[in-house]
Amino acid sequence: MKKIMLVDDEILIRENIRECVDWEKEGFLYCGDAPDGELALPIIEEQLPDILITDIKMPFMNGLELTSVVRQKFPQIKIIILSGHDDFQYAQKALRLGVEDYCLKPFSSADLLQLLRSVSTRIDEELRIRHKYAYTPENLFADLCGGLIHTAAAIEAAAQLDLLLTAPYYATAIFTLNPQEHEEPESTEPPHPPQNSEELLAGLLKEVADSFIYKRSRTETILIYKGSDPAQMNSILDELCASAKQRLRAACGLELSVSRGKVCERLQGIHLSYLEAENDRMFKRMARVHSAAMLDAYFDPSAQGILLDRSRMIQFLKLGDHTQMPEFLLELSAALEGMNWDSGYACYLMNDITLELVQTAKNGFRAAANHAEILKELQTRLKPISSTDEGLQYLKRLYERLWEWRSEGADKHRELIDKVKQYIREQYDKEQLSLNDISKVVRVSPSHLSKTFSQATGQTITEFLTATRMDRAKELLKSTGHKTFEIAYLVGYNDQHYFSNLFKKVTGMTPMEFRKQGNSEDQLQAIRRGAEKM
Known part of the structure; x- marks a missing residue:
């Protein structure tokens, strides 16, 4: 329960608020009150309320002075200002001080x-967002490479970690230690490089100014390099790669494989650069087990430009549905443009995607599906693929098959889940809609409902509620001329700024940017016609 404290010099107001509300029943804890700011401060320091309600005009220390002190000493406390003075100057000053x-x-x-x-x-x-983004440096770098964090959240996380992350340009490189094949012949585990080679590589990379490193595995280290001059950055990375290979070979007799991504602008460019480095690494891995002649016959070198956003594909597996499939296939179609479907690489890429999505389903969906049989069934469909349309049909079938697996986990609780979803779709515009409200409707405990819903659907109730509200907001932005604050209110948010920030976190765009970019009716019809042909 949230702790509430009241500061007001009128004793009748304090007594009425204290006595006329059943605080515990309403989910709050009334932890004290005071007649002015000076007497309130010791109580605030002792009780640390979650929400402070304070009058403005009081003797000794008024509400604005108290607010200023509390904001400096206890920035986590939310403050509500009460006043009998309808004075815009008071409101302005209160807002500047950061009151709620x-x-x-x-x-x-x-x-x-x-x-x-x-x-x-x-x-x-x-609290949920802070917990979600309670980053370590390694997790932050991994999410930046995977495209799993927005710019604002990345900058905030970097600041909390005292990392100077921002720069005009970024580039990534993957350094892979290739262990000698004769090591650990009796072991079924992949051979490991000598410990001193790991330390030597880490030391070399740490010498690079304006860079960050993290170990993805014992053999793989990722470098994120930042700078302001792309030509200079490429030159430094070229020199680093050549020097690192030479020193590892001389010191340990080990071959170092380096895969590079291009220099990209903005923080989100780290993800694009990393995708290129991953693509390059995959080709180098193939080159280790195939002769040059075989590789020439196996893939078309121009296919190295094919980049698929794996994190987006995984997210769609977890949270997507059939209604979103046409638009998603359109994205994939653009990404696969230029693929030579006669090459072995095309089959390799599709198989790699299949393995990754099946593994994700195995780890995330609780139903007892036989993943080996599903994988075998899917892989039999790979070799006949000879065009982009057939590739998209295969990916559509892949998602449908894995969604069947996902739905198996929901079948046991289908009635409960459907009832929850229907209630949220009907009540999403109520700002105070909560887990407790929903649990009362379906007559199960909040903890049981939260666990059951997450396991059955792959998303939390909060995520489903937010997605429902955002989908409705998108519809209103496309189909009406309502202002942003009006749409925020219609989908359950009284705070326009909070709604706009959340909308951008979900969609990557502000409401106004989304409205300007909105798809034309012709494009939507084209998407539907393309889906019907699938």
Whole structure:
């Protein structure tokens, strides 16, 4: 329960608020009150309330002075300003100090509770996001390479880790130690490079200024390099790669394989550069087991330009559905443009994607499906693929088959899950909609409902609610002329800024950018016609 504290010099207001609300029943804990800011500070330091409600005009230390002190000493405390003065200057100053809301007297207990629930919801969301992005440097770098974190969240996480992350340009490189084949002949595990080679490589990479490294495995180390001059960055990386290969060979007798991505602009360019480096690494791995003549016959070198966003494909497996398939296939069609389907590489790429998605399904879906049989069934469909259309048909079947697996986990609780989804679709516009509300409707405990829903669907109830609201917001942005604050209210958010920030985190665009970019009706019809042909 959130702890609430009240500061107001009018004793009747303090007594009414304290006595007229059943705090525990409403999900709050009333932890104290005071008649002015000076007397309130010791109580605040002792109790550390989650939400502080304070009047503006008080003796000794007024509400704005108290707010200023609390914001400096306890920035995590949310503050609601109360005032009987309908004065814009007070409101301006309060907002500059970072208060959560500004409420005029007189107000009812129902008004206050509604305000407290709204602030409580924001606290919960901030805690969820903070927990989700409680990064270590290694996790942050992995998410940047995987394209799993937005720019604002990456900058915030880097600041918390004291990392100077921002720069105009970025490039990535994958350094792979190739262990000698005669090592550990009796072991069934992959051979490991000598320990001193790992230390030597780490030392070499740490000498590179303006760079970050993390170990993806014992044999693979990722370098993220930042700078302001692309030509200079390429020159430094060329020199580093040549020097590292030479020193590893001389010191340990080991061959070092280096895969490079191009220099890209902006933080999100790290992901694009990493995709290129991964693609390059895959070809080098193939080259180790095939002769040059075989490789010439096996793949078309121009196919190295084919880049598929694996993190996007995994996300679609977990959260996508049949209604989103046409648009997703359109994305894949653009990515696969230029593929030589007569080459062995095309089959290799599709098989690699299949293995990764099946493994993801195995780890994430709880139903007891036989993944080996599913994989065998899918792989029999690979060799006949000879065109982009057939490749897209295969990927469509791949997702449908794995979604069948996902749905098996939901079948046991199908009625419960359907009831929850239907209730959310009907009530998504209610700002105070919570897990407790939903659990009362379906008559199961909140903890059991949360666990069951996540295991059956692959997403949390909060994620489903947010996705439902964002989908409706997209429809309204495309089909109406409503202003952003109006759409925010219609989909369950009273705070326009919070809605806009969340919309950008989900879609990568602000509401206005999404509206400007919106698909034309002709394009939507083309997508539908293409889907019907599949």
